[in-house]
């Protein structure tokens with residue numbers, strides 16, 4: 001009988017009786033499966049580790065450790081690896097009263113000796129179906145897990161710029177503040193906004209406006225690029241930068257860097273009063289070590305300073 005490679009199983013047959021092992025192995029071989037034989041439970045465990053069989057057919061009563069011991073060992077290994085290999089016990093009629101014990105040990109099914117080829121084949125089919133179902137379930141679980149991750153990402157990120165959204169920013173800022181408090185290191189928050197963005201949209205259209213916001217996001221990310229820095233789209237044309245481990249002096253340098261980067265990029269703004277290119281106004285706040293500030297307070301302070309930057313003539317950053 002010829003099986004395609006996917007149907008061909010690697011089966012570990014365990015029995016201290018060579019004639020039983022031989023006859024079962026013969027049937028399995030005839031069915032087209034690959035057989036590995038072990039004469040003791042301890043040896044079977046070693047072969048199991050080495051060959052990772054698809055199914056284990058095991059005798060119950062053997063000198064040394066018995067078949068139940070083997071099943072318990074296999075289940076313990078699988079618990080660590082999230083695997084599952086069907087274990088079918090082969091026992092004589094007199095041992096059949098111990099069926100419950102075998103199932104408790106981790107067995108999946110029972111065969112009575114002498115093993116009938118037709119019954120054996122049927123059991124293998126059943127086990128194979130279970131295995132396939134389990135594989136499908138695992139694949140589905142994995143898909144669900146990925147879908148959940150994606151949902152989580154979407155919930156915290158802005159679709160237009162790929163930056164954190166308002167919700168992501170809140171979570172991130174809380175987390176960053178906690179971390180900085182614990183490390184006793186300063187944290188700087190920058191809130192900035194594109195100057196005359198409404199006019200940009202009115203002049204060039206919303207599609208150009210969207211492109212512009214994307215480019216602004218990319219430029220801000222170029223400036224805030226240390227591993228723990230994060231950039232968020234706060235809403236509309238407003239952006240926020242969370243900069244852990246950044247003191248006041250660092251914040252000022254960063255503000256200069258942003259202005260420089262936007263000068264260099266020179267994204268044309270046909271309707272700005274302050275420049276021919278896109279510029280930003282921003283407010284900078286630094287939470288010093290030892291100071292306790294919550295995210296809301298920090299954002300409110302940054303927003304006030306941003307407003308001051310606007311009233312002072314835009315295209316500038318105002319610090320505390």
Ligand SMILES: [Mg+2]
Nearest residue numbers: 016059061062
């Ligand atoms: Mg035996």
